[in-house]
Amino acid sequence: xxxxxxxxxxxxxxxxxxxxxxxxxxxxxSSDQDVRWCPGCGDYTILKQVQNVMPDxxxxxxxxxxxSGIGCAARxxxxxxxxxxxxxHGRAPAIATGLKVSRPELSVWIITGxxxxxxxxxxxxxxxxxRNVNVNLLLFNNQIYGLTKGQYSPTAPEGTISKSTPFGxxxxxxxxLSLSMGADGTFIARAMDRDPKHLQKxxxxxxxxxxxxxxxxxxxxxxxxxxxxELFTDKKxxxxxxxxxxxxEPMVFGSDNEKGIRLDGLTPEVVxxxxxxxxxxxxxxxxxxxxxxxxxxxxxxxPAKGDHLTFPRPFGVLYAVDRPAYDEGVAIQNAEARKxxxxxxxxxxxxxxxxxxx
Amino acid sequence: xxxENHVREEVTIRFAGDSGDGMQLTGLLFTNxxxxxxxxxxxLPEFPAEIRAPAGTVPGVSSFQLHFGSTEIMTPGDxxxxxxxxxxxxxxxxxxxxxxxxxxxxxxxxFDQKNRNLAKYPEGVNPLEDGSLSSYTVxxxxxxxxxxxxxxxxxxxxxxxxxxxxxxxxxxLYWMYNRPMEPTIKFxxxxxxxxxxxxxxxxxxxxxxxxxxxTAGIFTSRYTVKEADLEPGTYRNITGNESxxxxxxxxxxxxxxxxxxxxxxITPASDILHGLSRYKNFGVTTFQAExxxxxxxxxIGAAFGGSIGVTSSSGPGIALKGEAMGLAVMLELPLxxxxxxxxxxxxxxxxKTEQADLLQAMYGRNGESPLVIVAPRSPxxxxxxxxxxxxxxxEHMIPVMYLSDGYLANGSEPWKFPQEKDLKDIKVRFELPxxxxxxxxxxxxxxxxxxxxxxxxxxxxxxxxxxxxEKEDETGNVSYDPDNHEKMVKLREAKRDKxxxxxxxxxxxxxxxxxxxxxxGWGSTYGSxxxxxxxxxxxxxxxxxxxxxxxxxxPRNLEELMRRFxxxxxxxxxxxxxxxLIRDKFLIPAKPVNKIKGRPFxxxxxxxxxxxITSGKQEAAES
Numbered sequence: 012x013x014x015x016x017x018x019x020x021x022x023x024x025x026x027x028x029x030x031x032x033x034x035x036x037x038x039x040x041s042s043d044q045d046v047r048w049c050p051g052c053g054d055y056t057i058l059k060q061v062q063n064v065m066p067d068x069x070x071x072x073x074x075x076x077x078x079s080g081i082g083c084a085a086r087x088x089x090x091x092x093x094x095x096x097x098x099x100h101g102r103a104p105a106i107a108t109g110l111k112v113s114r115p116e117l118s119v120w121i122i123t124g125x126x127x128x129x130x131x132x133x134x135x136x137x138x139x140x141x142r143n144v145n146v147n148l149l150l151f152n153n154q155i156y157g158l159t160k161g162q163y164s165p166t167a168p169e170g171t172i173s174k175s176t177p178f179g180x181x182x183x184x185x186x187x188l189s190l191s192m193g194a195d196g197t198f199i200a201r202a203m204d205r206d207p208k209h210l211q212k213x214x215x216x217x218x219x220x221x222x223x224x225x226x227x228x229x230x231x232x233x234x235x236x237x238x239x240x241e242l243f244t245d246k247k248x249x250x251x252x253x254x255x256x257x258x259x260e261p262m263v264f265g266s267d268n269e270k271g272i273r274l275d276g277l278t279p280e281v282v283x284x285x286x287x288x289x290x291x292x293x294x295x296x297x298x299x300x301x302x303x304x305x306x307x308x309x310x311x312x313x314p315a316k317g318d319h320l321t322f323p324r325p326f327g328v329l330y331a332v333d334r335p336a337y338d339e340g341v342a343i344q345n346a347e348a349r350k351x352x353x354x355x356x357x358x359x360x361x362x363x364x365x366x367x368x369x
Numbered sequence: 370x371x372x373e374n375h376v377r378e379e380v381t382i383r384f385a386g387d388s389g390d391g392m393q394l395t396g397l398l399f400t401n402x403x404x405x406x407x408x409x410x411x412x413l414p415e416f417p418a419e420i421r422a423p424a425g426t427v428p429g430v431s432s433f434q435l436h437f438g439s440t441e442i443m444t445p446g447d448x449x450x451x452x453x454x455x456x457x458x459x460x461x462x463x464x465x466x467x468x469x470x471x472x473x474x475x476x477x478x479x480f481d482q483k484n485r486n487l488a489k490y491p492e493g494v495n496p497l498e499d500g501s502l503s504s505y506t507v508x509x510x511x512x513x514x515x516x517x518x519x520x521x522x523x524x525x526x527x528x529x530x531x532x533x534x535x536x537x538x539x540x541x542l543y544w545m546y547n548r549p550m551e552p553t554i555k556f557x558x559x560x561x562x563x564x565x566x567x568x569x570x571x572x573x574x575x576x577x578x579x580x581x582x583x584t585a586g587i588f589t590s591r592y593t594v595k596e597a598d599l600e601p602g603t604y605r606n607i608t609g610n611e612s613x614x615x616x617x618x619x620x621x622x623x624x625x626x627x628x629x630x631x632x633x634x635i636t637p638a639s640d641i642l643h644g645l646s647r648y649k650n651f652g653v654t655t656f657q658a659e660x661x662x663x664x665x666x667x668x669i670g671a672a673f674g675g676s677i678g679v680t681s682s683s684g685p686g687i688a689l690k691g692e693a694m695g696l697a698v699m700l701e702l703p704l705x706x707x708x709x710x711x712x713x714x715x716x717x718x719x720x721k722t723e724q725a726d727l728l729q730a731m732y733g734r735n736g737e738s739p740l741v742i743v744a745p746r747s748p749x750x751x752x753x754x755x756x757x758x759x760x761x762x763x764e765h766m767i768p769v770m771y772l773s774d775g776y777l778a779n780g781s782e783p784w785k786f787p788q789e790k791d792l793k794d795i796k797v798r799f800e801l802p803x804x805x806x807x808x809x810x811x812x813x814x815x816x817x818x819x820x821x822x823x824x825x826x827x828x829x830x831x832x833x834x835x836x837x838x839e840k841e842d843e844t845g846n847v848s849y850d851p852d853n854h855e856k857m858v859k860l861r862e863a864k865r866d867k868x869x870x871x872x873x874x875x876x877x878x879x880x881x882x883x884x885x886x887x888x889x890g891w892g893s894t895y896g897s898x899x900x901x902x903x904x905x906x907x908x909x910x911x912x913x914x915x916x917x918x919x920x921x922x923x924p925r926n927l928e929e930l931m932r933r934f935x936x937x938x939x940x941x942x943x944x945x946x947x948x949x950l951i952r953d954k955f956l957i958p959a960k961p962v963n964k965i966k967g968r969p970f971x972x973x974x975x976x977x978x979x980x981x982i983t984s985g986k987q988e989a990a991e992s
Contacts, residue, residue: 014627014650014651014652015625016625016626016627016652017624017625017626017675017797017799018626018627018674018675018676018799018825018827021675021799021802021825021826021827021828022827042834044834044846044847071829072832073802073826073827073828073829073830073831073832074826074827075826076673076826078670088834088836089834089836089847091834092832093832094826094832094833094834095833095834095835095836096670096673096700096834096835096836097834097835097836097837097838098666098669098696098836098837099666099692099693099696099837102662102663102666102693104663105658105659105662105663105664105666105667105670106666106667106669106670106673107670108656108658108663108667108670109629109631109656109666109667109668109669109670109671109672109673109674109678110670110671110673110674110826111670112629112654112656112667112671113627113629113654113670113671113674113675113676114671114674114675114676114826114827116827117674117826117827134659134660134663135659135662135663135666138658138659138663341654341656344649345649345650345652345654348648348649348650349649349650351650352650353650354622354648354650354651354652356618356619356622356651356789357788357789359615359618359648359651360615360619360786360787360788360789361603361605361786362605362607362786364401364405364552364605364606365603365604365605366404366405366406366407366603366604366605367602367603367604368407368596368599368600368601368602368603368604368785369601
């Protein structure tokens with residue numbers, strides 16, 4: 012039992028199942044604000060899918076909080092009829108950490124972009140993952156700075172021509188999933204704006220995971236970086252250029268599921284299914300396997316650079332393991348401290364040694 | 370030889386040695402014993418920024434100065450009466466702080482060729498032999514050998530034996546100043562409870578030092594300092610950082626709110642994090658963040674959720690927090706930012722004190738970004754002002770900057786501590802849950818003091834969004850409307866200014882309520898100014914002292930109070946900051962007295978500076 016305080020009365024949520032969840036619809040999560048992204052922006056569909064999923068996450072509306080930093084994506088909280096904070100550039104993970112640690116019963120969602128999370132806020136991003144704070148982070152990756160009108164971002168492939176790199180960028184880009192693996196993230200997944208059904212599934216999975224759920228969403232910036240992910244999102248090329256991961260299932264892809272990924276030791280290779288290899292020879296996806304998740308995260312050639320794609324880009328949950336969440340640990344430690352000694356302010360003020368003046 | 374007993378009204382002792390010699394502990398133990406005897410006192414620990422600077426060198430010297438007496442003691446003393454030096458470097462670094470004719474107690478072992486070389490005395494020069502100390506009374510004591518001898522029958526390592534040296538000195542000083550050893554013996558037994566041999570060794574050396582004073586026959590005088598005439602009550606000794614911690618915990622209790630403390634370690638503020646992390650049972654959560662920005666941001670996140678959000682740092686860290694503080698101003702959330710100031714700019718002198726962040730607190734954010742500024746005036750006052758910072762932040766939904774400094778943080782004084790029942794309740798106004806209300810919730814609707822309600826997640830029916838973008842009055846919706854922006858800027862300022870109705874009026878600390886000269890100080894200069902003004906008044910000068918605890922907003926009556934005097938003098942440990950605010954706000958030609966040496970004002974230098982100004986010598990010299 013933590014130290015009782017005045018905010019306890021606001022905690023009568025469904026945390027322990029005491030309040031039934033009303034039958035929400037996605038409209039219940041739509042605020043009265045006009046959505047003001049560019050027409051055709053990938054953010055619209057992400058917003059829609061998040062609103063679609065919210066009725067199913069099993070949380071009262073009053074207990075949901077969206078926190079964003081700065082960027083196009085960061086406008087997101089204004090459009091959600093939940094609690095929300097549009098904060099400052101890169102700091103949403105730190106703000107969310109403070110909120111979640113002090114109010115663990117809340118469902119906290121971080122909305123961020125590639126610039127927000129991987130450039131100005133990269134430190135907070137990795138710290139959040141290593142601490143494993145029980146929040147959901149949606150990383151809208153469009154490989155460009157949209158709000159500042161078209162500079163290259165930390166996920167933009169080398170050679171990107173942008174307003175600030177007229178001769179091509181020299182920076183080597185971050186691979187967000189590898190970075191998350193390196194930070195010991197416990198839930199690492201990828202989705203895209205153009206596959207709403209899969210995106211919904213991933214959002215739901217993210218909400219169910221205890222610990223930091225890092226969901227990268229490839230999102231098309233129609234104005235400054237249109238078509239950056241077309242190879243993956245286009246219905247024609249998608250089957251050949253992507254692979255949808257299913258836990259416990261062999262890694263099959265292709266228009267007719269004619270291809271698969273096989274492991275030769277720890278070296279992955281793309282094979283044609285047929286006479287030489289059957290499904291039984293393929294790598295079976297295991298979300299809990301750290302080594303293999305690291306391999307999968309490395310399927311990361313950049314089509315925009317003109318690379319030939321050796322491997323399809325993986326979508327789905329690459330990695331999901333259990334590790335105690337930071338906020339849980341804090342709650343336990345605080346409760347134990349409370350058990351050990353009653354808070355006696357007078358004793359504290361008095362201190363270890365006193366003397367009388369008469 | 371016969372020893373004579375003298376009574377002294379006040380004494381200043383300075384312990385100095387290598388940072389590995391345990392001088393801070395020695396000073397602290399002498400302080401605690403002295404406090405228990407009922408003396409008034411102030412302390413000033415001074416240590417190098419390096420954890421272990423090269424042993425024996427001047428940069429590695431660590432000192433602890435204690436000023437105690439039977440009268441009111443408000444400063445750690447300008448110069449000391451007794452200087453204890455454990456090695457040559459300690460003498461070199463501290464001799465200028467010993468008054469002429471003062472006593473030096475020397476550990477002779479620290480003056481061998483090697484130590485003199487390390488202290489960079491010229492080849493062949495030994496200050497103990499060359500007559501350079503002839504204007505002082507020097508007692509040469511071979512502390513190291515006598516410590517070794519005292520412990521010859523133990524099987525302690527050389528290192529452990531050597532570590533007991535400071536207890537010899539402490540014992541000797543206890544004898545010299547007629548202090549009991551029992552409190553220290555009790556402390557040592559507790560501290561080394563798990564290692565009784567070490568505890569016994571320390572106690573033995575302490576007693577050896579005490580008896581050495583008695584039997585050595587070289588000391589001709591012992592001193593008694595009688596109880597001070599303190600206000601009756603129960604006292605404890607406390608440092609500024611400790612009492613800051615207690616102020617925050619008390620605010621938690623009196624507001625019945627959880628406290629979230631996000632911090633990143635930095636000298637000299639870290640002890641607040643250390644202290645608070647032990648009081649989780651009071652509903653305190655401490656979070657050692659990855660950086661200063663995350664520290665303040667996490668506190669803002671917690672404040673959004675209904676906790677008292679607190680972050681702490683020193684100047685460089687405060688600079689990093691600037692943008693987030695602006696966010697808290699914009700969101701209108703309660704946030705307490707503790708700045709334990711140190712000498713700047715940049716990394717500056719981390720272990721040295723300064724008051725140079727006042728203008729940063731006032732103006733150091735982008736845009737019109739008003740917040741409240743409070744400043745404690747003494748180590749014990751840190752308790753009051755930390756509590757006040759929380760009260761104002763919570764009751765006015767506004768960020769509060771609390772300006773302590775290294776001198777207050779590490780200095781200590783006797784504290785007649787309050788009881789829980791003496792402390793005021795802190796009242797907050799949470800927005801209440803709504804059932805199916807058709808009325809739209811207006812997060813930025815204000816009460817008569819321009820304060821909005823605290824609308825925290827988890828509250829039914831008031832789901833809403835806040836953010837750093839300019840917001841429309843009342844609704845909080847994003848707005849780029851020109852008139853609205855101007856209105857909001859003025860409203861946020863009016864809210865801050867309105868706090869003036871909820872803080873005490875400015876009082877005159879001592880002196881007449883009108884007259885020739887008013888000295889106006891803020892923060893840690895209180896003790897020096899009080900003592901200096903007290904002495905000048907005794908010497909017949911028409912001078913008064915007012916000391917500010919609240920700087921933004923100023924107390925309502927400050928202008929009127931200052932205008933009752935012919936001239937206003939503002940001493941600060943900076944290059945003139947409060948003085949600028951006063952001139953700017955009131956067009957009063959206040960005159961600055963500035964010291965920027967990483968140390969507090971000495972009483973004499975302050976008196977001299979005031980006299981310089983009043984005698985017209987400095988009329989045109991400044992600005």
